[in-house]
Amino acid sequence: MAYTIHTPEGTRDRLFAECRDRRDTQTALTDLFRRRSYSEVSTPEVEFYDLFLRSGNPIPQEAMLKIIDRSGKIMVMRPDCTAPIARVAATKLKHLPLPQRLYYAETVFRSGDQHRGGSSEIAQCGVELIGAAGRKADLEMIAMAVDALRACGLARFHIELGHAGFFCSLAERMELEEDQVEELRTLIEGKNFAALGDFLAPYQGQSATAALGKLSRLFGGAEVLEEAEALAGENEALSYLRELYEALCGAGYGKYLRFDLGLVHQIDYYTGVVFRGYVEGAGDAVLSGGRYDRLVGDFGRPAPATGFAVDVDAVAACRPGTELPRVGTLVHFAAGELDRALTAVDGRAAGTCELSPCETLEETLALARSKGALHVLVLDADGERMVEV
Numbered sequence: 505m506a507y508t509i510h511t512p513e514g515t516r517d518r519l520f521a522e523c524r525d526r527r528d529t530q531t532a533l534t535d536l537f538r539r540r541s542y543s544e545v546s547t548p549e550v551e552f553y554d555l556f557l558r559s560g561n562p563i564p565q566e567a568m569l570k571i572i573d574r575s576g577k578i579m580v581m582r583p584d585c586t587a588p589i590a591r592v593a594a595t596k597l598k599h600l601p602l603p604q605r606l607y608y609a610e611t612v613f614r615s616g617d618q619h620r621g622g623s624s625e626i627a628q629c630g631v632e633l634i635g636a637a638g639r640k641a642d643l644e645m646i647a648m649a650v651d652a653l654r655a656c657g658l659a660r661f662h663i664e665l666g667h668a669g670f671f672c673s674l675a676e677r678m679e680l681e682e683d684q685v686e687e688l689r690t691l692i693e694g695k696n697f698a699a700l701g702d703f704l705a706p707y708q709g710q711s712a713t714a715a716l717g718k719l720s721r722l723f724g725g726a727e728v729l730e731e732a733e734a735l736a737g738e739n740e741a742l743s744y745l746r747e748l749y750e751a752l753c754g755a756g757y758g759k760y761l762r763f764d765l766g767l768v769h770q771i772d773y774y775t776g777v778v779f780r781g782y783v784e785g786a787g788d789a790v791l792s793g794g795r796y797d798r799l800v801g802d803f804g805r806p807a808p809a810t811g812f813a814v815d816v817d818a819v820a821a822c823r824p825g826t827e828l829p830r831v832g833t834l835v836h837f838a839a840g841e842l843d844r845a846l847t848a849v850d851g852r853a854a855g856t857c858e859l860s861p862c863e864t865l866e867e868t869l870a871l872a873r874s875k876g877a878l879h880v881l882v883l884d885a886d887g888e889r890m891v892e893v
C-alpha cells in the first residue's frame with residue numbers, strides 16, 4: 505500500500521543535520537531561558553478540545569487536529585502551549601507565589617490552510633511570565649525576544665511591536681457586532697486591502713474608519729507612531745508603545761525594533777503589547793508573542809501574563825551555516841577492545857570519529873570508503889595503528 509511510505513500531510517521525517525540543528529537551537533534558547541530564571545514545564549501532547557474552546561478559542565477550530573478517545577470524547581493534539589500552561593499556572597502552581605517564570609520546548613500541531621501550506625507540526629520553544637503586569641514585565645519579555653534570536657546566532661532580524669488595544673479601541677468606536685470585529689481582524693491581519701476597503705466603505709466618515717483602513721500599512725520605524733497618532737488622535741496604546749520603545753532604546757535594543765500597528769494576531773487571547781520576530785531569509789515570523797491578561801483567569805486564578813514562542817525549525821534554518829562534521833576516522837576494534845575504542849571516539853571532536861560495526865578490516869575499509877572517511881584506527885591486542893583508506 506502506498507500509504508505506508510508517506511507521512512501524513514504537514515509532517516515529514518527529519519534527518520541528521522536537521523535534527524542536530526533543531527537540538528542546537530533548542531539548547532541555545534533554553535540556556536538563555538534558564539539563565540533568566542525560567543523553569544521548564546511540560547504539558548500533555550493530547551488535551552481536551554474543550555480546553556481550547558474555553559480559553560478564548562485561541563486557535564481556529566478547523567486548525568486543530570482532533571482525536572476521538574475510547575469514550576467518544578473529542579481530544580486535540582496540542583495546538584498551542586500557552587493555554588495549557590495557563591491551566592497549570594492556575595491549578596498545580598497556584599500555591600506558588602507570583603510572578604512565575606516558565607519555559608517549554610514542545611511540539612504544537614496546527615493543520616489546514618491556516619498555516620498556508622507550512623508544517624502542521626511545529627517545534628516551539630517559549631516562555632511565559634505569569635503574574636506580572638505592566639511596563640517592566642513587557643520590557644523583560646521584548647528584551648528576551650531580541651536576546652533569544654541573538655542567542656541563536658542571528659544578526660539580521662527585527663522584532664515588530666504592536667498593541668492589541670489599538671485595534672480594539674478603534675473597532676469599539678465603530679460599534680460593530682462581534683463577528684464583524686473578527687472579520688475585520690482577519691482582513692487586517694491578512695493585509696487584504698481590497699476586501700478591507702469594501703468592508704469599511706459603509707462606515708466612511710466615522711472617526712476610526714481612516715485609521716482602520718490604514719492600519720495594515722502602519723509599519724516601519726518609530727515614525728509610524730506619529731503617523732498613527734495623526735490618524736487616530738491621542739491613544740493610550742500608542743503612548744505606551746512609545747514609552748517601551750524609549751526604554752528599550754536606552755538599553756541598546758532599539759536597532760532591533762520596529763512597529764506594525766496592523767499586527768493583529770489570529771490567536772485571540774492577547775490583550776496588550778504583541779510582537780513578532782522576523783529574520784532575513786525566512787518569509788514568515790519565527791517568533792510570536794505578547795500580553796494576555798485574561799487567559800490564566802479563565803482557569804480560575806486571575807493573573808496578568810506575557811510570553812512568546814520561537815519556531816525552532818524556522819530559526820534553525822536561518823542560523824549561520826555550520827557544516828556537519830565529516831566522519832574522518834572509523835575505529836576498527838578487536839573483541840575485548842570496546843573500552844579503548846570508545847575512548848578513542850570520545851577523545852576526538854564530536855561527529856568526526858565513529859565505531860565500525862564490521863567484523864573484518866576489509867569490511868571496515870569498504871565502509872570507510874563509502875562514507876568518505878580518510879583513516880581507519882585499528883585497535884587490537886598488539887596495540888593501535890592508523891590505516892589510510
Ligand SMILES: N[C@@H](Cc1c[nH]c[nH+]1)C(=O)O
Pocket residue numbers: 584585586630631632771792793794796810811812813
Ligand atoms: N502561544 C503563542 C505564543 C505565545 C506565548 N506566550 C504568549 N504567546 C503562539 O503559539 O503563537
